[in-house]
Amino acid sequence: MIDSHIHADTRPFEDFELMAVSGIEGALTCAHDPLEMTSSDVVMAHFRRLLTVDPERAARNGLKLYTALGIHPRAIPRDPERVIEKLPDLLKNPSVVAVGEVGLDSGSEIEKDVFKSQLKVAEELGYPVIVHTPRRGKADVTPQIMDVIDGTIDESMVVVEHVNMEVLPELVETECMLGLTVQPEKLTPEEAVEILREYGTERFVLNSDMSSAPSDPLSVPRTVQRMKMEGFSRSDIRRVSDGNIRDLLKISPI
C-alpha cells in the first residue's frame, strides 16, 4: 500500500511505525503551509526539511517516503518567482517524484499565476502534479482549477486531490487521477468506498492527507479493509491503494 498524500513534517515518529506495521510500504509527502511563508527563504527551508529529515525518520521505521515539492496556494511568499526558478533543479533530487501540492485555495489572481507557472515547469520537465482543492468553496474553485490546467498540462499527469460528491460528476469527465482523502473532516472510509462503488477504481487513489489537522495515519488500510469486507476484487483494491499512484509517479514496487 502507498498513502498517496501526507505531510510527514507534521507527524510524530511513531506514526511511521504504525503505518509500516499496517502494511503501508510508502507514502508521498507534499510541500504545504506549515509556517507563515513570508519569503522564498522560508519555503526553501521547508523543502530542505522534506528532503532530509522526514525521509530519514520514515526510513528508520521501514517506510519509504517520496517527495512532492511546490508552492501551496496558502503558502505563497512575497517572492514566489525565486522558488519557481529553482524548481527545475530541486526536482532533480532523486526522492522528488512530483510537483505539489499546488493549486488554488481562494482562487485569487496571484494563486492562479503561481499555480500556472508551476504547472508549466512540471509540463516541460515531465513531472506529475498533485493539485489541492480547498475545503471551503470547493464547488466554485474546482472549475477554476480545471481552467488553469486546461491547455497548460495534460490532464493525465494530474491528481486532483480531496474530491468529494460535490465535484465528482464534473471531474469524472476529465482525464485526471482523483484523490480520495479519508480524514475525520473529509471522507469516512465508508464514503470513499461508496464513491469507488459508484465510479469504479480506474481513476482513484487513496490517501490520509495527514497533517496537523485531525488525521488518521491508517486511513488507507482502513479503507482497504472496508473494500475487502464489501467484496471488492484484489485488483480493484490494489489499483486504488497502490497501482494507480505507482504508475503515475513512475515508482516501482518496493
Ligand SMILES: [Zn+2]
Ligand atoms: Zn495536503
